[in-house]
Amino acid sequence: MDDKKVAIAIVIGNDESFYGFSFRDRYKSDPLNIITRNWYRPSASTAFPTCVLFTKNKLFHSFGYESKDKYLELSENKEHIDWYFFDRFLSCFTLEERPLSKSTNVTAIDGKEMLAIDVILAMIKGIKDQAIKQLESKECQISETEIQWVLSISASWHEDVRWFWKTATKAGIVDEQFRIVSEEEAAIWYYKHIPIERLVSGGSGPDINEFSTGSKYIVLNCKEEAVFLATFEVNYDTSLKELYKTSEKKGGGSQFDRAYEQLLTEIVGAPVMEKFARRYPEEYAILYEEFHFKCLTIGNEVHRKITIRIPIGLVEVFERETNKSIQETINNSKFSSKVRWHDDKCRFSRELFQGLFKVPSSEIIALVNNVIEKPEIKGTKNIILIGKFAECTILQTMIEQALPEMKVIIPHEAKLVSLIGAVIYGHEHRNEIEPKYATSRVEKFIGKFKKRPVVHAKKETFFF
Known part of the structure; x- marks a missing residue:
């Protein structure tokens, strides 16, 4: 039954987070056109800081810019001592690989602790309520049962999918309306939908291949805390499987x-x-x-x-x-x-x-060179750069020059790729009874793609 009229995606990063949505009817004609919120702090941006504020009684107060403003106000009046303010609190898990459980704690900026599940739950619920409020402002007749929710997390979190799933249900999202997709996989869903006329090739460059059997893609997720790498291959039935992902956390x-x-x-x-x-x-x-x-x-x-x-x-x-x-x-x-x-x-x-970019860039390049020598990755020629720091021209140039044999694919507004891809994923997986999430096990398959036409270009690097 095709009863989901809107897909809403949430991306929670260590330093900044996003949410966005699109309506099913508009998605059919323009899958890349999603609605986000602009936070005019300090300038117009679709991102908001990943921070949460709780009262002295550990009750949720606010998230994002509102929580920062409130905590600053409390600090100026010397009233902040008993409050709990969490900022960039995910790095201890993504970098130290600490497992998540119902007893895992996270640390506030002043050293106080709360349960991680309570902090992330508050973040998800706050974003969920804000998204619904924005949806209602559009004066559209959408009930909560007609929403497909998607949470996009880094592939490095794959072992904690069940934990995030339980957290989301506590935030009021029903199992049947919830999906999880890695940011790296979402990037390929985004790339799949890029129309040919939106590619800027600037002269001549390599072929832009269809998602044919055996095509492989490296996704470099250039985030604040580290660069995360995952590699995917298109299977014989046009499904996608994850071949490899790194455990090294470098180059952020x-x-x-x-x-x-x-x-x-x-x-x-x-x-x-x-x-x-x-x-x-x-x-x-x-x-x-x-x-x-x-x-x-x-x-x-x-x-x-x-x-x-x-x-x-x-x-x-x-x-x-x-x-x-x-x-x-x-x-x-x-x-x-x-x-x-x-x-x-x-x-x-x-x-x-x-x-300033020499050391981290060399670490990223060494990471890619190490991965492409692995037997299961050999033959991979496509690298998709996503994440906030993928937009850095100096980093782009260093990667291009060091890997001349690779086709470097750089989206415009690379930090939004995982968000848009997650919205697309929500629409295309809205009726799955058993949604699939990419893991490091190659036998786990994810999402199916329709084949796209072969397009010939010649430039080593292209933007879309």
């Missing part, structure tokens, strides 16, 4: 952050950096927000210097602690020809800035 955006902080620390000194972080925690966070923005918007101009806004508090702390001008200090250092600092603007040479 946090490594770019550490390289950037090490550079600034080398310029201003460790004592100054530590005092700045303690005295101006908000500006310290902005320091990385500005860096992320530059990473994702920088172009390929070889000779252009890179200008980044630096919170003025760092300059003030430096001059107060050293009684020196920061630019004079730079002029007398090894950075004299590479860095110019004026008030809240710092200009780096392109060479110096690109150097």
